Amino acid sequence: MKRTVPMIIAATTGFVLIMSHFIPLSEEWGSKAMQWFNVLAAIAFVLGGSNLMRMNLQKISDRRPGWGYAAVTLIAFLVTLSVGLLKVGVQPTSSFPTNAWAAPYNQEGSSLWWLYEYLYKPLASTMFALLAFFIASAAFRAFRAKNPEAIALLSTAFIVLMGRTYVGGLMRDILPRGMEWLSFDSMTNYIMGVFNLAGMRAITIGIALGVASTSLKVLLGVDRSYLGSGDD
Amino acid sequence: MEREKLFWTALMLLGGLFLAGRAAMVGNGRVYVQAETIAETDAGPVVHHRGVPPSQRSEANVSLSWPRTIGLWVAAFCTLGIMSFVLGDNPFYKLMESIFVGVSAAYLMVAGFWDELVQNLFKSIVPGLMRNSFLPGLEEGLQPDLTYLAPLLMSIMMLWRLAPKGAWIARWPLAFFIGATAGFRLVSYLESDFVQQINNTILPLIVYTADESFDVWGSLRNSLVVVGVLLGLVYFFFSVPHRGVVGGLARGGVWLLMITFGASFGYTVMGRIALLADRLQFLFDDWLWLIDPTMQRMGM
Known part of the structure; x- marks a missing residue:
């Protein structure tokens, strides 16, 4: 009951989705399964949010180091959730001018839009931007031109980096006529269009085969790791 | 250590003075909006505000928006807070990180609620109620689709994971999730990443x-x-x-x-x-x- 039923559910759902791709009669089942999947994905966010709340509340009640930050996380979470679910600051649209509930939750000017635009967006994009520093510093420490393959990696990275900057195009004016292909931007285009394309294609084909075999293992019940190891 | 603290405090003070002076003299960091009446109702006009470039501040219906101006300054301090991590882990960065975790988790929940639960689940189970509340554009006479009771039941089972006992109940919806992902990925990867890539290589x-x-x-x-x-x-x-x-x-x-x-x-x-x-x-x-x-x- 605890392990067999989930296996049957996983296999049935998976094979229905595969069948729906090939048999037009079962197409409707496939689209319904995908809609159910989307509902469960939304519920998974509720589960994640609840876990976040539980963990942070625990941290605050135990007065563990950094509990103040846990309180900030909790406040930010609850404020965003409340203004989003209650559609605070949302104005009615011209289609339904008397019903503000019908307007989009992320309408320009609403409180959730404010939180997204002035908190989430700058924080998220700056965090990703910071990775530029960390990738560069990690590369500086880890990359060593110890053998020809490592030199190939480093030189390619250097050419692509330069080719995507203003300097890449500037070289074109300096190089003699007929030698423009030696400019960084031309070499970058060639590397991206030939070597990178071939390499990524080989990797993509490998990934597709890996995904297909892993999926089959799950559907046939060979891989049961998602059921966990305990009895409960 | 004391000298370092003094240096950073002085630097922050100078930065703050520069910002205050510049904001007073130049008026930077201000956001202007243009009011637009989109409908007239019994309760009064419905007005929407649209952000406009500062160069249009003297045009009709354009005014300074305090919420957006405050927002812009908050966004600037958030950006600086995250960037401060370059100098090492510090309380300013940790504060911004905590806010980011809270806001992003809640935003995804809100988006999931309105885009999936309301638009998909509730619309199918209680179309009449949704038509009278959140989805007035829904066609009249839409019958409930009771097949959606299955994802509703699975949702409850999934949330059972939060209960102290019976966590195995959450395996059933999880199995559905895993099975659907496996079935969908198997076909899509073989089609687009295997056959299509080989096709493009010939x-x-x-x-x-x-x-x-x-x-x-x-x-x-x-x-x-x-x-x-x-x-x-x-x-x-x-x-x-x-x-x-x-x-x-x-x-x-x-x-x-x-x-x-x-x-x-x-x-x-x-x-x-x-x-x-x-x-x-x-x-x-x-x-x-x-x-x-x-x-x-x-x-x-």
Whole structure:
């Protein structure tokens, strides 16, 4: 009951989705399964949010180091959730001018839009931007031109980096006529269009085969790791 | 340590004074909105506000928006807070990180609620109620689709994971989730990433131009792509030991993969640099008004 039923559910759902791709009669089942999947994905966010709340509340009640930050996380979470679910600051649209509930939750000017635009967006994009520093510093420490393959990696990275900057195009004016292909931007285009394309294609084909075999293992019940190891 | 603290405090004070002075003299970091009446109701007009460039501040219906101005300053401090991590872990960064975790988790929950639970689940189970509340555009007389009771039941089972006992109940919806992902991915990956990639690799090795003359670069390019894909695949083929001819071909695959990783690295770094440039533009253009690449403040 605890392990067999989930296996049957996983296999049935998976094979229905595969069948729906090939048999037009079962197409409707496939689209319904995908809609159910989307509902469960939304519920998974509720589960994640609840876990976040539980963990942070625990941290605050135990007065563990950094509990103040846990309180900030909790406040930010609850404020965003409340203004989003209650559609605070949302104005009615011209289609339904008397019903503000019908307007989009992320309408320009609403409180959730404010939180997204002035908190989430700058924080998220700056965090990703910071990775530029960390990738560069990690590369500086880890990359060593110890053998020809490592030199190939480093030189390619250097050419692509330069080719995507203003300097890449500037070289074109300096190089003699007929030698423009030696400019960084031309070499970058060639590397991206030939070597990178071939390499990524080989990797993509490998990934597709890996995904297909892993999926089959799950559907046939060979891989049961998602059921966990305990009895409960 | 004390000298270091003093240095940073002085630097912060100077920065704060500069910002206050500049905001008082230049008026930077202000956001203007234009009011637009979109409908007239019994309760009064429904007015929407749209952000406009500061150069339009003297136009009709344009006014200073305090919530958005405060928001802009908050966004600037958030950007600086995250950037402060370059100097090492610090309370300002930790504060911003905590806010980010809370806001992003809640935002995803809100989006999931309105986009999926209301638009998909509740609309199907209680269409009448949804029509009278959140979805007035729903067609009249829509019958409830009781098949959606299954995902509702699975949702409750999934949330059972939060209960102290009976966590195994959550395995059933999880199994549905895993099965659906496996079934969907199996077909889509085989179709788009396997068959389609092979299809795209079958290229003519001898290329002619439009005037039927031999295209050296085109032929070389196609040959390199075909040979490169084959070399890469040989490297990933572990059923045969990488010795002799296979070993030589696999070695070629290693070279190709090294070039690929180098290119991907360079490309990723430049992508992040572009994001950084965008943040710097936000600080210097939208907030401090030190540059104006998009001519937002022309004539001011």
